[in-house]
Amino acid sequence: MKTADPELMRAINRFNVLDTIRRHGPISRVEISERTELSTTTVSAITASLLDDGLILTRHEGDIRNAAARGRPRVMLELDPEAARVVGAKIAANRMVFAVTNFRGEVLSDLTLPIRVDRQPIAVIADLIEDGVRRCVVDADLSLDDIDSICIGLPGVVEHRTGHVRSSPIFRETDVDFASEMTSRLNVATIVESDAHAITLAHHWFGRARDLDDMVLVSLEQTLGLGVLHGGQLFRGAGGLSHNLGDLVLGVGESRTVRLSTLAGENAILGEHPMDGRFAEAVRLGRGMTHAQTLIAAEDDALIATASRAGEAIGLAVANIVTLFGPPRVVIVGSSLSLGTVFVESIRRSFQNAIPPSISTVAELVFDESADETWAQGAAVVALCELYESPWGTTGPAPAL
Structure with a gap:
């Protein structure tokens, strides 16, 4: 044996x-x-x-x-809160959010930069992230020499182990070694992680799953992400691969494959509405979902139907996830929750209709409009988990093998 x-x-x-x-x-x-x-x-x-x-x-x-x-x-x-300090970042298409935390994950400073970065060259995005990290560190009365690790949370498919971003709506390029890029710029060990994994750990440490070691999180942002926590640890695929829930296949027709993102992704929902006037400007500024809620409240029938259809698709996907993993709680987060009651209730109904009767009471659905700062704090938690697992000595943490 x-x-x-x-x-x-x-x-x-x-x-x-x-x-x-x-x-x-x-x-x-x-x-x-x-x-x-x-x-x-x-x-x-x-x-x-x-x-x-x-x-x-x-x-x-x-x-x-x-x-x-x-x-x-x-x-x-x-x-000891002073044992280490880390930086976490959430990078979205229209904003960057940074947080410096101590060894307990308590936020020392945070910074939000409302700036459009989607599909920009890698060098431009890296410049902006570098500036944001440095500013947030200074706001905490620290220098980069005081920082032990940095984690950048991105939407898309990320290999945690290698730091490669296989695909992201933020980048023009694919298969980008972004961890090496940022480590060389900042001269601090930098981790790249999916934003869905970051917010999963944030809820496990501080939020709606603090009492659990097993849970599932579904993020409904520009991309649809999935975080699976088992035994207090994130489940990752080969190479530390993150999960792009939007790629989940819901059906196959003669002419095309129907994926979750084509029914319930942010672009799919907003794209159903005519892009003119205030709505087009709101979408361009990253406030499309919030403005869509205003239109739904004004009884825009077309948008109500689109939100309901998206909720049905997500409810079906969540039911499949619960059938596979049987978690006690599913936390659903993200900007799409701005669509309001019509969207949320559609998810609930679809989930209840699709879940097998034998496990219909297993999982609790929890909806949480997590603040951007929480996502950045979650990225910091990813960095802290790496430090917790690293060997330490009198000179500080050694690089994890």
Whole structure:
């Protein structure tokens, strides 16, 4: 029988202990042992190493100056917020959002740049991102020398492991090694991740899935994204590949393949309405969905029908996802939620009609209009997860292999 790699097991145990301290700290070693199901000896060894590396702090519960107090004060452990600082970014077609966080993921500064970047040359987009990162770092009273890692969240198909963006509506080019591009510019280790994965981790750490280790997130933005969390870890494909939910096939006809994006993508929804006047200007400025909600409220029958049809397609896709994974919760986020009640209720009805009766009560649907800053914070969480898994020493985090 083949035994597990001891180095891998040590790394996994170390991550579990550190993540348990993050989620439940201040926490005692005994409680860590109970929650992780690791022996007290293993927990003591790992926490001693984490203390040596400056990643956690001790806190005494009880008055150690009061000799009359019964029993010894409890030694509690918590993350050291100053152990590392990272930058997360959300890059959309019409805006860039940046956030600097500490080791706990708490935001130290954030910055939003309302600027149109879709289909610009790579060099132009990289210049804008570099400027945004530098400005946000300065706003946090830091310099780039104080930053341990950066994560850029993008729409599209991204290989997390290599940093290649296979395709994105932001870029003209395909198969772009964007992680190397930004790492060389900023001289800080830079990760590239799908924006759907970033917002998934944001909800796992701080949001609507904080109480869960298994969940699914569906993002309805310029692209349709999917995040699957299992055992507290993101599920990624080969090479760390992200999932483009918009490519999901809903039907095949004689002349064409019907994909989810052709029915429920932002361009498909907005493209059904005549592009003239205020609506055309709103779409150009990235406010098309918000203006569409205004038109729906004014009983624009054509747009109501389009929103309903898009909701039906998404509800069907979500039902298929729940049938495959059986998550306890599906969090649905993104700018398309601006379409309002007509859209959301259409998703709910379609989901209930499509889900098999045997699992109809398994998954809770939660709709959340997450702020842009939350997406950027989620990208920072991606960077923090990498640091949590990295070996550390007195000189800081070593590059993960």
